[in-house]
Amino acid sequence: MNNEVLEIKDYSLSLKIKNKFVRAVDSVDLNINKGEIVALVGESGCGKSLTALSILSLLPKSAKVINGEIKFNNMDLLKLNLSQFNKIRGNDISIIFQEPMSALNPLLKIGKQIQQVLLNHRDDVENPKEKVKDMLRQVGLSEVDIIYNSYPHQLSGGMRQRVIIAMALINSPKLLVADEPTTALDITIQAQILDLLKDMNKKKGTAVLFITHDLALVKNLCDRVYVMYASMIVESSTIENIIKNAKHPYTKALLKSLPSISQRGKKLASIKGVVPKLENRVEKGCPFAPRCEFAKEICMKEKPKLVNFEDSCVRCHFARELNK
Ligand SMILES: Nc1ncnc2c1ncn2[C@@H]1O[C@H](COP(=O)(O)OP(=O)(O)OP(=O)(O)O)[C@@H](O)[C@H]1O
Ligand code: SF4
Ligand SMILES: [Mg+2]
Structure with missing residues (x-):
């Protein structure tokens, strides 16, 4: 029996910016099983919301789907028309938007x-x-x-x-997409809302895609994590693996910059540089190369593929060497 509620496969989309199309979501593979809570984590501007909006066909007019499939219960969402989508939205799939008042x-x-x-x-x-x-x-x-x-x-x-x-x-949707649903709230209320989502997930079996820039927030919430950087998924694994045994240099840097996950008393590190603006992203090579302390020549030239390594999926030319 197929256990997948959502399957995003090799999905790419471009946005038209200053008369040029640029990749805002690049070769994304992401799946969610029935009743699972999955987190999509990454810094601001890396393409999390565009990925979420793609699921419900709520993309801005400047967006163009380039490649891939988005399947919900084996139904190809990219092939549905507006009236078919209206039957699904708020019914089989619900979304909580980043700006709560707009809802x-x-x-x-x-x-x-x-x-x-x-x-x-x-x-x-x-x-x-x-x-x-x-x-x-x-x-x-x-x-x-x-x-x-x-x-x-x-x-x-x-x-x-x-x-x-x-x-x-x-x-009673089968899938809830929650895009930074607690960002505007103070910490105590944040924790209550996360407990509520977890409780609802247990009671009703609703699968959840939880989007956040804060890995620490989802530590006790989700089953699996996808880490996104500059339009691409760079690592995915169980939450335990991501926290204790992250393999991609970006995930490791992200973890070091989190106060609640870093060891107490240790000085917090921050990732040097920022996520490049969409129009400045390089088409060639690894998107993290300009900020990566391990980058070598090949990283500037060839885009790394997402490969299975131990129990994780990692997009780095040197995943094995760096994790011996
Ligand atoms: N309608 C739009 N027009 C132009 N650029 C856009 C549009 N929507 C998104 N972008 C750009 O696409 C990139 C990805 O945007 P997205 O909203 O998916 O990021 P995000 O990961 O959700 O970030 P955040 O954590 O800030 O919400 C960003 O560089 C953003 O500026
Ligand atoms: S491919 Fe190269 S630049 Fe990219 S994360 Fe791996 S080592 Fe760093
Ligand atoms: Mg967003």
């Missing part, structure tokens, strides 16, 4: 907004109001009658994010 209509009461999502996909729901209130309870909100009749601005940031999660889960 809520400021002029509509919370209860009505969630009910709309519910009734958008089915008209045979008995007592939809109760179903919405029950969902609000499930995401840990109390006094749900008051919340049901509130406008978004009347709630705190943490409550709004729970409402957004309730809205994303009201139709």
